[in-house]
Amino acid sequence: xxxxxxxxxxxxxxxxxxxxxxxxxxxxxxxxxxxxxxxxxxxxxxxxxxxxxxxxxxxxxxxxxxxxxxxxxxxxxxxxxxxxxxxxxxxxxxxxxxxxxxxxxxxxxxxxxxxxxxxxxxxxxxxxxxxxxx
Numbered sequence: 850x851x852x853x854x855x856x857x858x859x860x861x862x863x864x865x866x867x868x869x870x871x872x873x874x875x876x877x878x879x880x881x882x883x884x885x886x887x888x889x890x891x892x893x894x895x896x897x898x899x900x901x902x903x904x905x906x907x908x909x910x911x912x913x914x915x916x917x918x919x920x921x922x923x924x925x926x927x928x929x930x931x932x933x934x935x936x937x938x939x940x941x942x943x944x945x946x947x948x949x950x951x952x953x954x955x956x957x958x959x960x961x962x963x964x965x966x967x968x969x970x971x972x973x974x975x976x977x978x979x980x981x982x983x
Contacts, residue, residue, distance in 0.1 A: 853904050864905045865947055872901050877955055881963050884956030895952045899940045906943050 856864060944951055950958060971977040
């Protein structure tokens with residue numbers, strides 16, 4: 850991907866801006882409507898969010914280190930690639946470090962923001978009329 854190629858040439862704060870403009874803006878479009886879908890329906894979106902985070906902020910050196918040695922140059926016991934080779938980087942530290950909300954947290958945030966707009970700002974009025982405030 851193009852982002853992977855240019856990630857070393859741009860500072861980290863711009864990578865975060867790229868994430869918000871190119872990915873999160875599409876992710877949050879009408880999320881209060883579709884975000885409550887079952888996990889089996891949103892798992893591909895959740896996977897793509899984690900992939901984008903690894904792409905922009907992941908440890909590139911640790912990833913490339915796996916491929917530096919040719920298979921034939923390794924000892925025979927290490928020529929078969931086990932599950933350790935295919936293990937992906939955890940994304941929770943990346944979410945925390947860059948203050949990025951995960952898909953489920955984005956859904957919760959936007960639902961509460963919509964509820965706040967309805968109850969406090971009375972916008973849209975047709976939705977506000979559905980609530981009885983005691």
